[in-house]
Amino acid sequence: xxxxxxxxxxxxxxxxxxxxxxxxxxxxxxxxxxxxxxxxxxxxxxxxxxxxxxxxxxxxxxxxxxxxxxxxxx
Amino acid sequence: xxxxxxxxxxxxxxxxxxxxxxxxxxxxxxxxxxxxxxxxxxxxxxxxxxxxxxxxxxxxxxxxxxxxxxxxxxxxxxxxxxxxxxxxxxxxxxxxxxxxxxxxxxxxxxxxxxxxxxxxxxxxxxxxxxxxxxxxxxxxxxxxxxxxxxxxxxxxxxxxxxxxxxxxxxxxxxxxxxxxxxxxxxxxxxxxxxxxxxxxxxxxxxxxxxxxxxxxxxxxxxxxxxxxxxxxxxxxxxxxxxxxxxxxxxxxxxxxxxxxxxxxxxxxxxxxxx
Numbered sequence: 001x002x003x004x005x006x007x008x009x010x011x012x013x014x015x016x017x018x019x020x021x022x023x024x025x026x027x028x029x030x031x032x033x034x035x036x037x038x039x040x041x042x043x044x045x046x047x048x049x050x051x052x053x054x055x056x057x058x059x060x061x062x063x064x065x066x067x068x069x070x071x072x073x074x
Numbered sequence: 075x076x077x078x079x080x081x082x083x084x085x086x087x088x089x090x091x092x093x094x095x096x097x098x099x100x101x102x103x104x105x106x107x108x109x110x111x112x113x114x115x116x117x118x119x120x121x122x123x124x125x126x127x128x129x130x131x132x133x134x135x136x137x138x139x140x141x142x143x144x145x146x147x148x149x150x151x152x153x154x155x156x157x158x159x160x161x162x163x164x165x166x167x168x169x170x171x172x173x174x175x176x177x178x179x180x181x182x183x184x185x186x187x188x189x190x191x192x193x194x195x196x197x198x199x200x201x202x203x204x205x206x207x208x209x210x211x212x213x214x215x216x217x218x219x220x221x222x223x224x225x226x227x228x229x230x231x232x233x234x235x236x237x238x239x240x241x242x243x244x245x246x247x248x249x250x251x252x253x254x255x256x257x258x259x260x261x262x263x264x265x266x267x268x269x270x271x272x273x274x275x276x277x278x279x280x281x282x283x284x285x286x287x288x289x290x291x292x293x294x295x296x297x298x299x300x301x302x303x304x305x306x307x308x309x310x311x312x313x314x315x316x317x318x319x320x321x322x323x324x325x326x327x328x329x330x331x332x333x334x335x336x337x338x339x340x341x342x343x344x345x346x347x348x
Contacts, residue, residue, distance in 0.1 A: 048165060048168075048333070051326060051329065051330070052329075052330060052333050052334075054326075055267070055326055055327065055329075055330035056267075056330070056334075058271075059263060059266070059267035059270070059271075062266075062267065062270035062271055062274055063266055063270060065270060065274045066266065066269070066270040066273065066274070069099075069273065069274075069277060073098075073099045
């Protein structure tokens with residue numbers, strides 16, 4: 001197989017890792033919104049934790065992206 | 075990564091691409107501006123050094139300006155400074171507790187410097203935090219401080235960090251290596267999170283930019299290809315949305331770095347009251 005073709009296929013496969021990150025983010029925000037609807041006054045206090053959790057979960061998806069870039073461009 | 079530039083160019087020429095290939099990795103090249111070799115070390119002033127220096131000057135200058143003439147009823151600049159101060163102060167206090175005051179300067183400096191470097195990357199050509207060297211240095215610095223503080227406050231009781239409470243003795247030989255590994259992974263994830271976010275953001279912006287130009291050039295061919303203009307406009311509006319997202323991510327990643335520093339400090343400072 002051509003090296004360039006393999007690079008593109010590899011990068012595409014590496015991006016499958018973002019599926020988990022997507023599911024995790026959806027769960028996170030969904031639960032936050034559910035809690036916020038039940039208890040609106042407490043929602044503002046938990047917002048920093050929401051952003052922290054979002055960034056931590058997103059980080060794992062970004063690691064997959066970095067691997068895809070390394071495969072594609074290095 | 076940046077030294078493989080010629081490889082990417084050869085790539086495009088080999089494939090016989092008629093449209094100019096997007097080379098998103100070229101923007102991350104570090105090149106010396108003032109070559110400076112001391113002993114065997116390469117201490118050149120590079121574009122990375124210059125951007126970091128500009129970020130430091132802007133950060134220091136902004137806060138000097140904000141609190142130059144402090145008033146009880148704050149001016150606009152002062153209230154922005156107070157907003158940022160309050161944000162990090164509340165964060166540190168809510169996570170660390172009473173002793174947050176001694177760690178506040180560290181956390182605030184990390185937050186301010188990283189946020190300024192990220193935002194500078196949106197206005198200048200070069201993003202210092204898209205260099206793994208820069209983010210790895212910041213992450214190592216943070217973890218070293220956490221370890222030193224851990225040993226200073228707890229002596230050899232620091233190693234109790236790796237023994238979670240309420241675990242049956244039989245499981246400990248499994249738990250302790252897991253805890254040690256997850257502790258050692260912390261500087262890695264700190265560095266990679268910031269690096270990956272900044273790298274990914276700028277690469278995507280570059281690629282969408284090449285779509286705008288590429289599809290526009292395609293649209294010039296006429297006929298059905300005038301749909302290329304429609305695609306070009308779509309790519310342009312995507313870039314606008316992505317740039318807005320990038321500004322948010324710039325602040326958010328700095329905030330998350332600071333928050334995680336607080337969490338790691340809390341782990342070692344409040345070791346006995348988990």
